[in-house]
Amino acid sequence: MFDQPTSGKHKPTVLVIAPSAANRTQICECLYQLPDIRTIATGDGKQALTIIQETWPSMVLLDDTLQGMDGISLTRTIRSWEQSRDEADFSPWTPIVLLSAVNDEDILARGILAGADDFLYKPVSEVVLLAKVRAMLRIATRQQEICAVHRQLKEIAILDSLTGIPNRRHFDDTLAAEWKRCIRTESPLSIVISDVDFFKQFNDIYGHQAGDVCLKAVASSLSESLFRVEDTVARYGGEEFVAILPGTDANGAYAVAERMRLSARDLCIPHQQGIGGRISCSFGVASTRPSIDKAPQQLLRTADAGLYAAKRAGRNRVALNQ
Template sequence: MIDKYPDQSRRYPIMSAQATSDRRRPSVLVIDPSASNRALICECLRQLPEIRTMATGDADQALQMFRENLPGLVLLDTTQQDTNGIELTRKIRAWELSRIETGISPWTPIVFLSSVTDEDTLAQGILAGGDDFLSKPVSEVVLLAKVRAMLRISTRQQEICEVHRQLKEIAILDSLTGIPNRRHFDDTLAVEWKRCIRNDTPLSIVLSDVDFFKQFNDIYGHQAGDFCLKAVASSLSESLFRVEDTVARYGGEEFVAILPGTDANGAYAVAERMRQSACDLHIPHERGIDGRVSCSFGVASTHPSTEKAPQQLVKTADANLYAAKSAGRNRVILNLE
């Protein structure tokens, strides 16, 4: 049984230096108000060299440690000095739900350790978000087997989250340029349109096109064309200084930027900065403007409302882009609605 070990709690700080230097190993967070119990559990877990342990008896500190270290498993005594284990479980699950990424929230197995075998307490713990229950004193064999099993499940869940994240990234990113694709632009425009209505703020977009790109492909080949598009995409992205601004590949050699909260004058300034950035790449183009690759830009800005549609903003930007190309290319055109 675990309770055969002497009290060695002083040997176990919250996180050892070895654990800090090897954070890739799965970790177990032990939460128990008794220092001697924490020491005994940690001593038992040391038989599993592939894991690292953390321990605390304070519920608030436990929640902080959970947030900062994201353990693979929590071993939790149901009775804490300042709050009960069931309430702490609810707080952990609520925090995990607040961190939903790519449509999937993280999940960490929680196993209750308690000398109380009341069925109602067990049911409340499971309903609060617990996953299993072990009665104290816990057999070493059972505890080690349970930890291995739960960490196995936790690892698989993390792998699923990572695969889901990668799939979503593939779905929203353009495979050639690495910037968001048309689908992401459409979704973002719809979201930002509604946000600007709620906040009563302007919304602008900048639609751009690489000048004489077909001729560039004909002269230098498609590999050079791909390089050109990637370079232009990068330069346009680097021209956006705010995190809320987004540039996406609209299709072919066209790119589009969404500028929420930006009025017409601000959008024009951004477009001009993007135009200059593309020219500064100095990509040779014998049929281009001044012998190098350049871009034309159409800017549209509006104050979104329920009486308007975001597609109209795109239509206006497209018309202004066409005007920029008709006027000689390598320029920015803004005609207000």
């Protein structure tokens, strides 16, 4: 393997895969004229796959006459890996240009069908090679920018703008998905719904800006009370929050709710009309084993009834509604 020395670790990387050392050297020397890229070269197909997995180059120049693995098969493998690396519902894409000494339309067609983006016939013109590399990297850069924007837009779509935790839309989607998954795995599913006690009075006394700061702090404390990655807490609306606990039974959900209650209480946010002179939350807990003859809205209504029971009992407490 040959790796062009570079001080810019974040430069676009072009991987040259060619069995002939002379061809690799010639191509790399040509690419040196592009100071904003890093070049890696190898003549071994298996080593090329390792390099791709470890570095994921910005572009691949691939000779179709590799020993042990032809360029078209390697192209298919790269495209398959890209699909498995699908991020945020937006597949990554690496430009692949095949290098061939044979001007054969059938080979060209098979290469394109396998996932190659372009062909260059050997011997490759230096001017054409540099132009192709510049064009492909320009397209790849724009695709990466689009991918980044796509991820940002998706995050915006599922996050509550005030608290930064998932919003009601994300909660609804997650509950539906977890309900189906728990049916398949025959696992329990629990809901914890909470409400900031006397929040209207808090806003009346301290103002809505202070109320926003309070909600952000409470949301953060509730999120930090969840220790499993599969658990989700979302802003349900106003001063209400809701947590989805897949694979958790009633006792486990009650313990989580109690941890959340203490976490919110430990914020020690002053509230003249609150319980003990500070902010607190009330919690309703419900648990079930999902089945096709039930609906997730039933579980949510049961948890909501538990929340009202906690409030009627004096607030700052957890009520499990069976």
